Amino acid sequence: MTEVTGVLHGIPMPENQWVHTKRDLGVLEALVARSNLLGADRSLANQGGGNTSAKGVVADHVGREQRVLWVKGSGTDLASITDKGFAALRLDEILALRERDAVDDAAMVDYLLRCALAPNQPRPSIETLLHAFIPAAHIDHTHPDAIIALTSSPRGRELAEETFGEEAVWLDYERPGFEMSRHVADILDGNQDARAVLLEKHGLVTWGETSEESYRRTIDFVSRAANAIQAAGAGRFGLGGPKVAECGEQDAQLLLLGSLPALRGALLADTDGVILEVDRSPEAVAFAGSVNGSHVSQVGAPCPDHLINTKHKPLAIDFDSSTEGVVELAGSLRAGVAAYAEWYRGYYERNLTDESRPFPMDPAGPRVVLIPGIGIVTSGGDAARARTTRDLYHRAIAVEDAAEAIGGFGSLTEAEAFAIEYWPLERYKLAQAAPKGELAGRIAVVTG
Ligand SMILES: [Zn+2]
Known part of the structure; x- marks a missing residue:
């Protein structure tokens, strides 16, 4: 096993x-x-x-x-x-x-x-x-x-x-x-x-x-x-074995400490505040580092209800801590966010309809980032949204693992996903959220 x-x-x-x-x-x-x-x-x-x-x-x-x-x-x-x-x-x-x-x-x-x-x-x-x-x-x-x-x-x-x-x-x-x-x-x-x-x-x-x-x-x-x-699915495991070695806690912390400012900086390219949530739970680490996780995750979200929080798919970067360090990780995160944002802008343009046109594009960066060997980082305009995204992604992990074990995971088409993500009735849920606080999405350091 x-x-x-x-x-x-x-x-x-x-x-x-x-x-x-x-x-x-x-x-x-x-x-x-x-x-x-x-x-x-x-x-x-x-x-x-x-x-x-x-x-x-x-x-x-x-x-x-x-x-x-x-x-x-x-x-x-x-x-x-x-x-x-x-x-x-x-x-x-x-x-x-x-x-x-x-x-x-x-x-x-x-x-x-x-x-x-x-x-x-x-x-x-x-x-x-x-x-x-x-x-x-x-x-x-x-x-x-x-x-x-x-x-x-x-x-x-x-x-x-x-x-x-x-x-x-x-x-x-x-x-x-x-x-x-x-x-x-x-x-x-x-x-x-x-x-x-x-x-x-x-x-x-x-x-x-x-x-x-x-x-x-x-x-x-x-x-x-x-x-x-x-x-x-008896005897089969949807995600395969680990693709890379899992980082120990201390190494993971050092790598995250050195690279997350690069991720946050890249996500701030088109939004004025973002909070990251690091998920080092065993499930997140296993999924991000599995043989199949990086491509199964790109199939799409498992439930229409996740889309306004997770988007259609996460960013899955390549990283191997046995041969790469913090500089390479930061570089991969920057390049990954840029490529993802380019895809997302195209996705928005390609799928826009009269119904969705009144809604401006969300910030184009990923809400979920899979880092092999380390875990998952989710983002949001404030800490609560970053955590909601993290929790929803646990549902994606369970569903994708189980569906792959019984023959494959399928999701909505890109057009179907967009029609939910920018559906006026889903946008209404976002509009219900409390107005943004003055420091929402910002990091404050309190010194003694
Ligand atoms: Zn439903």
Whole structure:
């Protein structure tokens, strides 16, 4: 067993964490509890990713009974969401949309805001229509590593059919929104035995008549996918063995100390503040130094939800500490960032559409840098964003390793990735962030 296979060992089965309480929880209370459980396991729901809903009946402001959909607000995190993070919408008004031939994103957002039961609610999730059009009372939409690995491999569909049979339906990749939601609802109308939808290169949708049933189904489908991957990939490790020797802690620190100012300087070429986060976790070191990591990483991001934080792909530089030192590392980082930025500017120009044109290009440098033998460095406009990127990249490592073990990792095309990265609804999530502080992205030295 190599060092890489010792660290990256497939996708563990999720644990069922459901706790029975003495009293019955209300619909919204149970929805919050279930959401927090799903978000607590990042292999099920990444930071800010996935969304949950429940349906029920409540009296509106004039005392009329209304069928209501509670759905996660856009950009909130399942792990920490409270009841205030959910939007309550008039379900019958949303269902009327299903009869329309076409609804563009702006019209959908405007329509959903008008379905609000009360003013000043959070803006409902991008995937609200999916939750409305599936009739079940409780719905989970998650981005589990095991489901994404399965649906992003060339044998995924065959493995899914073997594993789930009629219990799951498959949807080829589509960007979320009105058409995708209606498409899922139409497929389910013709597949009454289905208990889940597998969204290619994206995630999972499950449902139940109670919160607990919906949660258990998520755990069940993800566990079965993890088992199927383990069986199909038995004896194979997606990323191969280590390509270069791993640096000891002291050497790694000296190399980083000497070269990170060059990386930060290169990233500052077109932005006025950037913070770096060094990831020396065993997974990051194993991935960056593996035989296949440098090319598998270039295939693309494993989930559309990562793109505004990780971009379509990382920068993977060549470095071997047995023959090179800090000067070579700094030089490779500078040259790597310049080449990456040139690619990114071309990517932006090539893929720009009328929809994305209002959004200026993000700083062109990489958000994730793989350094063989040392680990991964992520960047962001402030420390929180650099850390979010680091955490999301751990999902990429797990998915890419598992998918490669069962025949190969596939991602969105460049155009599909761009259509998410510069999608007005994703840009809205960025706009929600707190305004930049005076020192955001800068380094302060405090002397005694
Ligand atoms: Zn999603």
